[in-house]
Amino acid sequence: MLTIKKVYGLQVPIPAHPPRPSEEAALPRLGYLLKHAALHYAELTSAELAPLGITPQEWAALNCLDDQPDRSQKEVADLLGIDRTTMVALIDRLQTQAWVERRPHPADRRKNTVTLTPPGRAILHSGATIIDNCEHQFLAALGAPAAHQLKQALRTLITANQSR
Amino acid sequence: MLTIKKVYGLQVPIPAHPPRPSEEAALPRLGYLLKHAALHYAELTSAELAPLGITPQEWAALNCLDDQPDRSQKEVADLLGIDRTTMVALIDRLQTQAWVERRPHPADRRKNTVTLTPPGRAILHSGATIIDNCEHQFLAALGAPAAHQLKQALRTLITANQSR
DNA sequence: TATTGTTATACTCTATAACTATA
DNA sequence: TATAGTTATAGAGTATAACAATA
Numbered sequence A, B: 001m002l003t004i005k006k007v008y009g010l011q012v013p014i015p016a017h018p019p020r021p022s023e024e025a026a027l028p029r030l031g032y033l034l035k036h037a038a039l040h041y042a043e044l045t046s047a048e049l050a051p052l053g054i055t056p057q058e059w060a061a062l063n064c065l066d067d068q069p070d071r072s073q074k075e076v077a078d079l080l081g082i083d084r085t086t087m088v089a090l091i092d093r094l095q096t097q098a099w100v101e102r103r104p105h106p107a108d109r110r111k112n113t114v115t116l117t118p119p120g121r122a123i124l125h126s127g128a129t130i131i132d133n134c135e136h137q138f139l140a141a142l143g144a145p146a147a148h149q150l151k152q153a154l155r156t157l158i159t160a161n162q163s164r
Numbered sequence C: 001t002a003t004t005g006t007t008a009t010a011c012t013c014t015a016t017a018a019c020t021a022t023a
Numbered sequence D: 001t002a003t004a005g006t007t008a009t010a011g012a013g014t015a016t017a018a019c020a021a022t023a
Helices: A030-052 A056-067 A073-080 A084-096 A118-138 A144-160 B030-052 B056-067 B073-080 B084-096 B118-138 B144-160
Strands: A100-104 A112-116 B100-104 B112-116
Touching: A030 A056, A030 A118, A030 B030, A030 B118, A030 B144, A056 A073, A056 A084, A056 A112, A056 A118, A056 B030, A073 A084, A073 A112, A084 A100, A112 A118, A118 B030, A144 B030, A144 B144, B030 B056, B030 B118, B056 B073, B056 B084, B056 B112, B056 B118, B073 B084, B073 B112, B084 B100, B112 B118
Parallel strands: none
Antiparallel strands: A100 A112, B100 B112
16 A cells, blocks of 8 residues: 555545556546556655655755745745745754755845755755656656656646646 | 645746746656646545535545445455545545445454445435546646546556556 | 454644734 | 744644454
């Protein structure tokens, strides 16, 4: 049984004998497919990043800080889709590892800027290699064109269903 | 901000200006795509089923019981990917609504069989219509062939990454 | 010995409410 | 008045441990 927790309810029973990819009929429902693909992939990345002592979410936070430095906590929270109250503890953990620093925002003293440290940047880059590997490994069962189409289709769906 | 909780950490920052589907470069990472597609879809189904007083997970449990009646609690738990201890409360809720009945298993007195009642079957079928609608609506931004390819690709990935 | 259902308990991830400082 | 960071708290969804009944 999968050990990743707290992902939303299944939409469909798991067939006792999962249909082979070549079969046309009886595709499981979309909710089952999306949830389980996300679940398996989260497990993979979580396990692969574990030796670095970082979770996928923490790595994602570092990644936000890399592509545009000195974001506020609130900005990072919005990018990750979590509340600013939840962000506090996340940044606390990153700061404990000395991967980021909090500094008062020069122009707005309500804000903290969050900045990558050199060790933070190192972890980010090690993590990026691992994440890239995970993606390649996970998508290996599809050909490269199908993998690309999958990603494009997912992006289309996310954009089209944004408001929900 | 999405209200569905407890789905695993993001893999990637959300671009401030999400790329248009026509752009080739800078597709978000797989983890972000899978998580957010699953998240948006779970929100949709959850909202659409709410008037029936049933969650996607509860509906999925009823659905398991429909395609093969008189399963044990443990069997349903395994199909849903949750622990048998978690199943107890789920079945409790379904039983409170009089959608299922627990009966001692005739051949193995350690087990309960869980059986759909007529009202349970009615809710299951109303829910199925809603779920089918959700799927159609959610996939509307893709053409029918692309939607089918997406589902097939997801099934392939789940099968290929089963062990994780 | 192993399995099923059950209860008690605890963990993880997240949000809401309320506070302080600042805008 | 509104916003950023913070703290305390609560809730949802889940699992682990331990027990009784049964295999």
